[in-house]
Amino acid sequence: MASKKKSDAKSETRTVRTAGDKTLDREMLHSMLLQRRFEEKTGEAYALGKIGGFCHLYIGQEAVSTGIIGQLRPDDYVIGTYRDHGQALVRGITPRAVMAELFGRIDGCSRGKGGSMHMFDRHTNFLGGHGIVGSHVPLAAGVGFAIKYRGGDQVCVCFMGDSVVNIGAFHEALNMSALWKLPVLFVIENNRYGMGTAVERAAAVDDLSKRADGYTGMDGIVIDGMDVHSVREATAKAIARARTESRPSLLEVRTYRYRGHSMSDAVSGTYRSKDELDEYQSYDPVFSLRDAMVVAGTMTVAEWDALEADVAATVQDAWDFADASPEPPPAALYEDVLVDTTS
Amino acid sequence: MPIITYREALNQALREEMSRDDRVYIMGEEVGVYNGAYKVSKGLLEEFGENRVVDSPIAELGFAGIGVGSAMVGLRPVIEFMTWNFALLAIDQVVNSAAKMLYMSGGQFNVPIVFRGPNGAALQLGAQHSQAFESWLAHIPGIKVVSPGTPYDAKGLLKAAIRDDNPVVVLEGEMLYNTKGEVPDHEYVIPLGKADLKREGGDCTIVTSGKMVLVAMQVADQLAKEDIHIDVVDLLTIRPMDVEAIYASVRKTQRAVVLEEGWEICGIGAQVVDFIQRECFDHLDAPVLRVHQADVPMPYAKGLEKIAKPDAAKTIAAVKQVMYRS
Ligand SMILES: Cc1ncc(C[n+]2csc(CCOP(=O)(O)OP(=O)(O)O)c2C)c(N)n1
Ligand SMILES: [Mg+2]
Numbered sequence A: 001m002a003s004k005k006k007s008d009a010k011s012e013t014r015t016v017r018t019a020g021d022k023t024l025d026r027e028m029l030h031s032m033l034l035q036r037r038f039e040e041k042t043g044e045a046y047a048l049g050k051i052g053g054f055c056h057l058y059i060g061q062e063a064v065s066t067g068i069i070g071q072l073r074p075d076d077y078v079i080g081t082y083r084d085h086g087q088a089l090v091r092g093i094t095p096r097a098v099m100a101e102l103f104g105r106i107d108g109c110s111r112g113k114g115g116s117m118h119m120f121d122r123h124t125n126f127l128g129g130h131g132i133v134g135s136h137v138p139l140a141a142g143v144g145f146a147i148k149y150r151g152g153d154q155v156c157v158c159f160m161g162d163s164v165v166n167i168g169a170f171h172e173a174l175n176m177s178a179l180w181k182l183p184v185l186f187v188i189e190n191n192r193y194g195m196g197t198a199v200e201r202a203a204a205v206d207d208l209s210k211r212a213d214g215y216t217g218m219d220g221i222v223i224d225g226m227d228v229h230s231v232r233e234a235t236a237k238a239i240a241r242a243r244t245e246s247r248p249s250l251l252e253v254r255t256y257r258y259r260g261h262s263m264s265d266a267v268s269g270t271y272r273s274k275d276e277l278d279e280y281q282s283y284d285p286v287f288s289l290r291d292a293m294v295v296a297g298t299m300t301v302a303e304w305d306a307l308e309a310d311v312a313a314t315v316q317d318a319w320d321f322a323d324a325s326p327e328p329p330p331a332a333l334y335e336d337v338l339v340d341t342t343s
Numbered sequence B: 001m002p003i004i005t006y007r008e009a010l011n012q013a014l015r016e017e018m019s020r021d022d023r024v025y026i027m028g029e030e031v032g033v034y035n036g037a038y039k040v041s042k043g044l045l046e047e048f049g050e051n052r053v054v055d056s057p058i059a060e061l062g063f064a065g066i067g068v069g070s071a072m073v074g075l076r077p078v079i080e081f082m083t084w085n086f087a088l089l090a091i092d093q094v095v096n097s098a099a100k101m102l103y104m105s106g107g108q109f110n111v112p113i114v115f116r117g118p119n120g121a122a123l124q125l126g127a128q129h130s131q132a133f134e135s136w137l138a139h140i141p142g143i144k145v146v147s148p149g150t151p152y153d154a155k156g157l158l159k160a161a162i163r164d165d166n167p168v169v170v171l172e173g174e175m176l177y178n179t180k181g182e183v184p185d186h187e188y189v190i191p192l193g194k195a196d197l198k199r200e201g202g203d204c205t206i207v208t209s210g211k212m213v214l215v216a217m218q219v220a221d222q223l224a225k226e227d228i229h230i231d232v233v234d235l236l237t238i239r240p241m242d243v244e245a246i247y248a249s250v251r252k253t254q255r256a257v258v259l260e261e262g263w264e265i266c267g268i269g270a271q272v273v274d275f276i277q278r279e280c281f282d283h284l285d286a287p288v289l290r291v292h293q294a295d296v297p298m299p300y301a302k303g304l305e306k307i308a309k310p311d312a313a314k315t316i317a318a319v320k321q322v323m324y325r326s
Helices: A020-048 A060-067 A084-090 A096-104 A136-148 A160-168 A168-179 A209-213 A228-246 A274-280 A285-296 A303-324 A328-333 B005-022 B046-049 B060-072 B082-097 B133-139 B151-163 B214-226 B243-253 B268-279 B304-308 B312-322
Strands: A079-080 A127-129 A156-161 A184-190 A219-226 A248-252 B004-007 B025-030 B053-055 B078-079 B114-119 B145-146 B168-173 B180-182 B194-198 B204-207 B230-234 B237-239 B256-263 B289-293
Touching: A020 A096, A020 A228, A020 A285, A020 A328, A060 A156, A060 A184, A060 A228, A060 A285, A060 B214, A079 A084, A079 A136, A084 A096, A084 A127, A096 A303, A127 B114, A136 A168, A136 A184, A136 A219, A136 B060, A136 B082, A136 B168, A136 B180, A156 A303, A156 B005, A160 A184, A168 A184, A168 A209, A168 B060, A168 B256, A184 A228, A184 B053, A184 B230, A209 A219, A219 A228, A219 B025, A228 A248, A274 B060, A274 B204, A274 B230, A285 A303, B004 B005, B004 B204, B005 B025, B005 B046, B005 B151, B005 B180, B025 B312, B046 B053, B053 B060, B053 B214, B060 B082, B082 B312, B133 B145, B133 B168, B133 B237, B133 B256, B133 B268, B145 B151, B151 B180, B194 B214, B194 B243, B204 B243, B204 B312, B214 B230, B214 B312, B230 B243, B243 B256, B243 B268, B256 B304, B256 B312, B268 B289, B289 B312
Parallel strands: A079 A127, A079 A156, A156 A184, A184 A248, A219 A248, B025 B053, B025 B078, B078 B114, B114 B168, B145 B168, B204 B230, B204 B256, B256 B289
Antiparallel strands: B004 B180, B145 B237, B194 B230
8 A cells, every 4th residue: 555654753843953941951851861761771671571561662752741741730630551651750750669660569659550551640640551542532531521520720631642543432532522622632642653553554544633623623733742842832832722721632743662562572674664763763852952952052061971870870779679679469469459438 | 108210219319419429420321401311310400500410422432431530530420321232332441441440550549430321121122232231240350230120229229339439330220210119218328239138038049130139029929829938139239249148048048049131151140159059058959040031132023032031930940940849
């Protein structure tokens, strides 16, 4: 089948990278670098058998979580998919708690019972990584429904992969969110593939953001997901719309995953080429911000080195902490099936 | 004591719980303007307004998920499925979202939600609209399943379900909505997880629930004329099951028949028989028998449908067999 590479991060959405406000840039650089190095460490831990099961790395997509979650309020809500480590970190779950969860230990953010795909944290309103493609999209609409029901001005951000736009739950949730004007940002992280299936081989629509056209009052926006400033700016408007007008938006953030779909998938191979990967890596969201800052004079090479060292220490600390954390005791098996209730 | 219908009893439960707690809302197809496909939510829109009585599009998967999401952050939704046949489109949200959330979040996010609607066969609705899903749902750890057979039980159990902090499935009976029974004026709640000995006999136990309770009561009436006296154990809650109530009755009668509306294979009765053989083996005077729907999709033709369904005659035959009478 002839395929047009329309949903391509290097096409019309590509923006020229510039540095911005120094403090914000540093924060964002730190946030993205932490995710990058954390995920690399996760890959190592997986190879050593410290982490089991399915494990999906976020490397390459860091600008999306940093650009969006970084501007939320503490009382806003975040929900997403199994590819959730980066989002969990940006939302403020500690690297220790995320790593301990990956290791299946008691100090994990889900007490070792969730694992890689199910990071949860009540304190940061992180409503989970969810493992059934598309199923969490209605949950996000439900969170928006609850916000509106209570007359609050929070927003709910729902991250999802590109393959979600083809599943029924997505459409049902978008329809009701538009119909009832729910304050939800539906964020498609279009990393070009759902496992090994390229977007154009699965979605009968050229721009995924056009899925919003079917729902009155819902804006569909295309965002360059390799540039954290673009992500932040475009999202700011959608957040404001949700907060002040209680209107949902559909954001298609064009990004790219550098690693395989999960740990068992080769980095490149049958469904994508090494050349393509190399090309995307040349737009790297972390290093391009760093370079822009160096050019703008808002960061020196020495400062970068210090940042790297700091992040490396944080990630190592997370590993050490996770490694030392006990496994959940056998008694935990029967805990948390139901809550005690007084009816 | 006032005598009201099963439908009115459910309606009262909804009204009382919505008045008691403004986090409780009801969502589903036709629940508002239309007053409910089976009129269970009659008058609620008028009383509580459209924020709390929400007419949804025909999108079971979507609105079940909206319910779960809203429950994760503090609301207490009652999600009405027009019938449980259509809830199959939403089963992912019941099984993968609601039932799993507390566990996979390490105890952080409970989901206080009720999924309710009519379950089981009515009359000549054909294969896709005549199914009893007790065993599908009761199979899942992380949810509770109740199946009331009388107006009194319907009201008390629905109220308890709404107050419960866990996901609760309420299986109503389409054929039960018009049935009548005594329901007191005063407030009451029936605790989940407790069976009710609906009738005391001593010769044989019938373990059952939901619509089949009415069949079991008929059977008990009829057999009493033949001097066979039946203990009718109404499970009320299928998960968690009140096994002690089953054991107590079976140890007394030493014979049991399990009567259920659904299919045989992997049915509720199979589980009950397993509990009985494990804990009451030495007390049994006969193998435990089961009465259930024929192992076929429900036929439309009246005569075929009748023979496919579990009924009083089949149950009487089973009781006589375990009593070695014929
Ligand atoms: C309903 C469902 N079908 C299939 C799967 C198996 N599966 C897990 S991830 C995935 C691909 C999803 O791709 P995408 O939505 O683009 O997200 P990405 O992994 O790229 O972040 C598939 C098919 C699943 N988890 N759920
Ligand atoms: Mg993808």
